[in-house]
Amino acid sequence: MRGLSLLQAPPFIIVSGFFISASLFWFFGSLLELCSYLKDLWSLPLYVHISTIGFALFVMFGALFQMLPVVAGAVIKEPKRKAIISWLLLLLGFSLFTTGFYLKNYSLIMVGSSLLLAGVLFTAFLFLYHLLKLKSFTPTSRGFKFALAFVLSGAVAGFLIALSYGNYTPYSPWLLHLHMVLMLFGWVFLLIASVSFQVVEMFFVARPYPRLYAMNFPYFFTPALLLALYDSIYTRVPLLALVLSHVLLTLHRLYTSRRGFADKSIYFWYLAFLNLLVSIPFFLFKESFLYQFLLSFGLFFTILITGMSLRIISFLVWFHLSNEGAKQVPLMSEVIGEKLIKACFFLSLLLTISLHTLSFHRMYLLPVVIHIILSGTLSLSIIKGSLLYFRLSPLYNAS
Amino acid sequence: MFSITEYLTDEHRECDELYAKVERLVSEERWQEAVKAFGEFRDETLRHFQKEEDVLFPEFEGRTGIVMGPTQVMRMEHAQARELISRMGEALEKKDKRAFLSVGETFMILIQQHNMKEEQILYPMCDQHLDAPEVVQKMEAL
Known part of the structure; x- marks a missing residue:
């Protein structure tokens, strides 16, 4: 029966494994950015994929393993074994893919993108298989289904682009546009929007989104x-109008939230959605502002994910230890302290300001340094929190 | 007439509003008002738990025969929430703003993920298996 899934929340190690990998990839990716900047080896695809795959995809897949039973009642049997397959394919794929881009080695890019495609297909089909068996009672679970379909098609488009680098298929700028739109809007934006329908109302005690709007x-x-x-300016308008409507509705809900700024993650939501707002005109005129669009959209999802990761890890540590009957159960604020959360927020703010002001002059050194400090601080917070769980959990300490 | 989902989801939102009020008063260190608001929040939340534990869960278990399933998980999370509410009460007595907000933060996330599970999974199952008007009436009578 559907509700039995309530008993089957996945083990903490699944979420922490994906989250730690994501934050470390983001950190090592930022070091790679610095190296390539200093050596004048500029590579836009490398930078973009460090954030979209290395950081966002890992966090989102890790979070979906956790959210599927809670939000949609979809139970994944033997989640650990399946999560390891997914994690290994993505880990190997991403490592080879980024190394290939950095060294401009086509063979590595090809092997890496094949493994990445396999990882995305395996994981997205796994989630879809479980979701499609259930009726969607909420906008969140419905949105997940669509976002997963888009990530599947976006990954195939990405693989075709990789093939074109080796002249196996003809290169087409349209294919790149297809990949970008499917991945950034169809996957990243739609997944975040679907989560926001649930999270903003419940966690910030805000007004619900209009039911008709959210469900449809x-x-x-x-x-x-x-x-x-x-690909034309006019055909982007309806999509951007919908993104704009979501941004405005979300910002209004955050502004009128009954909890004000009591939950520190609201700062990340504000900053992320303001960046999304800024990205809208850049995408409309992307022929002239592609870099600016990618930077502001990148800031949108990385900042939001940073804020949410800090909350998710600290809550799961408390929740699992509490359920396991651990002798010592630290509160969320004792897992990841307020100072670290504040540090991550101020670094995110600095990163936003520096990128928006300096990117027009192609001065990337300062933003890269801030990125290193931010991703390092986030990695430290997530690893520290996760280690606390393994130190206190009766499951890992038999005595 | 309300469905079980609508009736109990409305109660979740009422409790959230009450908690948000206490949190705001504690943040502003308006202790006297906070104590009063906390009492309302605690009583409403515990009454909601009681409605579920005394009426809804036994009805569901009796009808479906599922005793060690979702209702058991919900009871366990109620126990965790009760413990956190009690710790919030202690912090409030000591006028310890930091401790109150720290416990409150954990409570809030626990209760929201708990509410999500109830609203998305358990309540629709109850609406499917039980006579909603009758169950709502019994809960109201408590």
Whole structure:
């Protein structure tokens, strides 16, 4: 029966494994950015994929292993074994893929992208298989289904682009546009929007999104997204109008939240959505502002994920230790302290300001240094919190 | 007439509002008002738990025969929430703002993920298996 899944929340190690990998990839990726900057080996695909795959994809897949039973009642049997397959494919794939881009080695890019494709197909089909068996009662679980379909198609498009680097298929700028739109809007934005329908109302005690809007969002969004695949300014308008509507509704809900700023993660939400707002005109005129679009959209999802990761890890440590009957159960604030959360927020703010002001002059050294400190601080927080769990958990300390 | 989902989801939102009020008063160190608001929040939340534990869960278990399933998990999370509410009460007595907000933060996340599970999974199952007006009436009578 569906509800039995309540008993089957995945083990902490799954989420922490994905989250630690994500934060470390982001950290080592930022070091790679510095190296390539200093050696004048500029590579936009490398920078973009460090954030989209190395950071966002790992966190999102890790979070979905946790959220599927809670939000949709979808139980994944033997989650540990399946998560390891997913994690290994993505880990190897991403490592080879980024090394290939850094060294400009086509063979490594090809092997890496094949493994990445396999990892995305395996994981997204796994989630979809469980989700499609259930009726969607909420906008969140419905949105997940659509976002997963988009990540599947976006990954295939990405693989075709990789093939074109080796002249196996003809290179087409449209394919790149298709990959970008499917991954950034169809996957990243739609997944975050779907989560926000649930999280903003419940965690910040805010007004609910209009029911009709939230429940049907994927149905409005999909045709707009498909239209935007035909690459012109006019065909992007409906998609961007929907993104704008979501930004405004979310900012309004955050502003009128009953909890004010009591939950520190609200600062990350504000900053992330302001960056998303800024990215809208840049995408509309992306022929002239592609870099600016990628930077502001990148800031949107990385800042939001940073804030949410800090909350998710500290809550799961408390929750699992509490359920396991551990002798010592630290509160969330004792898992990841307020100082670290504040540090991550101020670094995110500095990163935003420095990128928006300096990127127009192609001065990237300061933002790269801030990125290193931010991703290092985040990695430290997530690893510290996770280690605390393993130190206190009766499951890992038999005595 | 309310469905079970609507009736109990509304109660979740009421409790959230009450908690947000206490949190705001504690943040502003308006201790007297905070104590009063905390009492309302605690009583409403515990009454909601009681409605579920005394009426809804036994009805569901009796009808479906599932005794060690979702209702058991919900009871366990109620126990965790009760413990945190009690710790919040202690912090409030000591006028310890930091301790109150720290416990409150954990409580809030626990209760929201708990509410999500109930609203998305358990309540729709109850609406499917039980006579909603009758169950709502019994809960109201408590």
